[in-house]
Amino acid sequence: MTDLFQHAADRDLSNAPLAERLRPRTLAEVTGQEHLLGEGKLLKRAIERDQIPSFIFWGPPGTGKTTLARVIAETTGSAFESLSAVLAGVKEIREVVARAKERWTAGRRRTILFVDEIHRFNKAQQDALLPHVERGTVTLIGATTENPSFEVNAALLSRCRVLTLRPLEEEDLKKLVFRALESPRGLKGEFSIAPDALDQLVTGARGDARRLLCALESAALDTAKGEDISRESIQEALQSKALIYDKAGEEHYNVISAFIKSMRGSDPDAAVYYLVRMLEAGEDPLFIIRRMVIFAAEDIGNADTNALAVAVNCLEAVRFVGLPEAVLPMSMAVSYLALAPKSNAAIMAYAAARKDVTEKGALPVPLHIRNAPTELMKKLGYGAGYKYPHNFEGNYVPDQYLPDALRGRRYYQPTENGAEKALRARLDEILRLRDEEAKEQQAESDSASDDESPASSDKSASFTFGDAHQAVRR
16 A cells, blocks of 8 residues: 555645645754754654654644654655544554554564544544554554643553644744745745735734645735735635634633633733633633632632622623623623632631541530420530520620530631721631630639539539430430
């Protein structure tokens, strides 16, 4: 079977898209990725030494993943086999492996297996690759736009080097434009481009070489030969491209993370920017608002109790008016949450209390604050001695509410921020009164102990417990 990359340079590409016609055929033609292909860098050294391990190229579209795989195969004289993980299965993998074994047996020629969108292979398909990659029957080069640590199983991942490809820099994109304009494989010098159109094209490409060349070719179709490609033509060619934002992939989590961290960092400009990124890419507004409601409780809390109301009201407003007008209350709410005073005291209190609950289990509730709906419960002491705060001055009286084993434990630690400062002052006063009450009770207890003989104390205890046992039997 003829290798897919064999005689690639001789193929008739006259009707192929510009991006395909200009695909680099040698390492020298590759633009960008200096962190991998610069002098002395990992990938450049591996190619020059003809020691190619299995790789996974991870990066956004249009950064050269397929191109690099083809160039590596051509440079090292390896056979090139290509599979799309969307279309191929275990059967196709076995066929490729069989051909690779034949090549090696017949002429000691290695095979590079390029798997595009490798993250779409299921576990069984990835497992089918594993032994052949491990034995070196094929050198695997996978390409993915998704984080391999999420999408590629650990066994396969451990046998591959993950190389991150970055969006192309502006200077690299400009080089590609001029190469496309002048190359016999490109636009053959029949067009030029206005400076403002060049800037528009490079900015609109967003680091994606394929997007850049497709837009350039489209704009050239609307331009007479010998004339400048205009900014308007470029703008028209670029306008249909959606933002890079996979709602099920890594970029989804990157952007929502940046959104929350921007609000937490009190940066309304960044927060609104990420809000727009998500909405323009088609994110569900309710997903965003759910995160805002959580943020209002987790990161603002009692420092500004209006924040939670603002987030919930935003939800109601969005449901009421719908998009596109709903972006207005959302923008209002996001800027408010970003600028609100911050406190994570509520979540820290919950975490500390949860630690005690999980470690110490269900500790007994103090008898005096238990409910006593039956006579039996009353005889057992349920509710006995409870102090009703509204019967005391200031509607407060010191008392014990935590279980005995947690007496004195502090979970909620108000900050000095916003409205929480007043709560902190209130809590400090409560704690002061509680400490005074505890000291008085201790002094009374010490005095009573001095006056009470051991015999009378034992009798009292015996009577109390005996009563309790009798009550239970009844």
